[in-house]
Amino acid sequence: MNEAWRFFLLFFGxxxxxxxxxxxxxxxxxxxxxxxxxxxxxxxxxxxIFVMVMATSVSWVAWNYVLEPLGVGEFLYIPTFILIIxxxxxFVEMVIKKTSPPLYRAMGIYLPLITTNCAVLAAxxxxxxxxxxxxxxxxxxxxxxxxxxxxxxxxVGFSLVxxxxxxxxxxxxxxxxxxxxxxxxxxxVAAALFSLAFMGFAGMFGL
Amino acid sequence: xxxxxxxxxxFIKGFIRVNPLLVLMVGLCSALAISTRVESxxxxxxxxxxxxxxxxxIISLIRKLIPDQIRIPIYIVVIASFVTxxxxxxxxxxxxxxxxGVWIPLIVVNCIILARAEGYASDARVSHAFMDGLGIGLGYxxxxxxxxxxxxxxxxxxxxxxNTTIVSLGSKSMPTILILFPGxxxxxxxxxxxxxWHQQRKKPEAKExxx
Numbered sequence: 050m051n052e053a054w055r056f057f058l059l060f061f062g063x064x065x066x067x068x069x070x071x072x073x074x075x076x077x078x079x080x081x082x083x084x085x086x087x088x089x090x091x092x093x094x095x096x097x098i099f100v101m102v103m104a105t106s107v108s109w110v111a112w113n114y115v116l117e118p119l120g121v122g123e124f125l126y127i128p129t130f131i132l133i134i135x136x137x138x139x140f141v142e143m144v145i146k147k148t149s150p151p152l153y154r155a156m157g158i159y160l161p162l163i164t165t166n167c168a169v170l171a172a173x174x175x176x177x178x179x180x181x182x183x184x185x186x187x188x189x190x191x192x193x194x195x196x197x198x199x200x201x202x203x204x205v206g207f208s209l210v211x212x213x214x215x216x217x218x219x220x221x222x223x224x225x226x227x228x229x230x231x232x233x234x235x236x237x238v239a240a241a242l243f244s245l246a247f248m249g250f251a252g253m254f255g256l
Numbered sequence: 257x258x259x260x261x262x263x264x265x266x267f268i269k270g271f272i273r274v275n276p277l278l279v280l281m282v283g284l285c286s287a288l289a290i291s292t293r294v295e296s297x298x299x300x301x302x303x304x305x306x307x308x309x310x311x312x313x314i315i316s317l318i319r320k321l322i323p324d325q326i327r328i329p330i331y332i333v334v335i336a337s338f339v340t341x342x343x344x345x346x347x348x349x350x351x352x353x354x355x356x357g358v359w360i361p362l363i364v365v366n367c368i369i370l371a372r373a374e375g376y377a378s379d380a381r382v383s384h385a386f387m388d389g390l391g392i393g394l395g396y397x398x399x400x401x402x403x404x405x406x407x408x409x410x411x412x413x414x415x416x417x418x419n420t421t422i423v424s425l426g427s428k429s430m431p432t433i434l435i436l437f438p439g440x441x442x443x444x445x446x447x448x449x450x451x452x453w454h455q456q457r458k459k460p461e462a463k464e465x466x467x
């Protein structure tokens with residue numbers, strides 16, 4: 050029971066309380082770039098959830114079984130993690146192209162973009178490498194399963210906000226806003242209010 | 257219309273015309289997250305300028321040797337090496353390192369740097385690439401400084417750098433929201449609106465167009 054509660058806290062904390070987009074400002078470029086329409090943000094979300102969980106799992110293995118025993122973690126973790134992510138994205142792209150062409154067409158452009166999605170690297174670095182600052186009250190020294198659950202939480206939080214925001218922006222296009230605020234500025238104002246709403250989750254379950 | 261590229265022109269364009277944050281809208285995440293304190297902005301700006309300039313120069317130097325199919329991995333490796341240099345250098349200053357936290361490794365995937373490598377340095381002369389990196393980096397830092405001065409001064413009522421208070425507004429009650437997360441979005445929205453207002457005022461004929 051206690052263990053299950055801990056996993057729930059990890060997931061909930063990563064997804065809602067310390068939401069990666071609105072509370073921590075990571076991966077804002079896809080947030081504003083892709084959230085123009087509901088359809089594209091759905092495609093982006095699915096690919097991000099998949100790649101993020103894969104990337105963290107592989108990075109965790111690489112850190113604990115290769116980098117750390119060899120004592121080169123401090124120097125090589127950035128290139129290693131980013132190469133893992135880049136090759137994973139490439140690999141996933143090839144597999145999807147072979148197995149399911151409709152899915153590949155649906156998320157074609159978003160797959161390569163994920164390589165430069167900061168959230169993937171951030172989640173991998175935070176959950177794998179010990180000693181990074183945390184806003185959750187849970188110490189970072191995650192085992193494999195904990196890392197995966199944490200990353201899943203981050204990815205689900207990302208998708209949730211991306212999809213809600215896309216829905217919001219479709220309405221924003223028709224709203225009567227002052228001329229200077231039209232387009233991107235009003236989207237930022239909306240994001241500010243959205244972020245304010247998410248601050249209300251702070252402190253939930255003692256996180 | 258194509259203007260001749262000059263070193264100075266490549267340098268100056270990063271401030272307004274192709275400012276990475278305000279016009280190209282890339283690299284937003286770090287700008288919004290870091291700009292709560294002027295001090296961390298200075299270090300982040302220096303780090304980005306260093307990585308951007310060095311990677312631009314290296315990529316421009318080896319641009320004829322890179323096969324087209326694997327250029328992105330090569331760019332990323334070049335960038336990652338410079339980021340590691342910054343990472344290990346900043347580690348000697350624990351106070352700064354702790355505040356910048358995960359943002360240092362995230363410079364690798366900062367869209368500004370990859371976009372400049374891919375879109376500019378891959379077919380530009382070395383001297384132009386150097387000036388471009390310097391200009392874009394300084395443009396980024398300028399926006400960062402404007403935002404952080406505004407947010408720190410009005411959010412907390414004073415600007416603290418290296419443990420000394422530089423400017424203080426006295427002990428009035430301040431709108432703390434500016435230093436919190438929504439404040440970043442609002443400040444940036446105001447900056448963008450200001451820029452749009454400026455552009456629309458400069459060419460009044462644009463106002464007549466269909467809304």
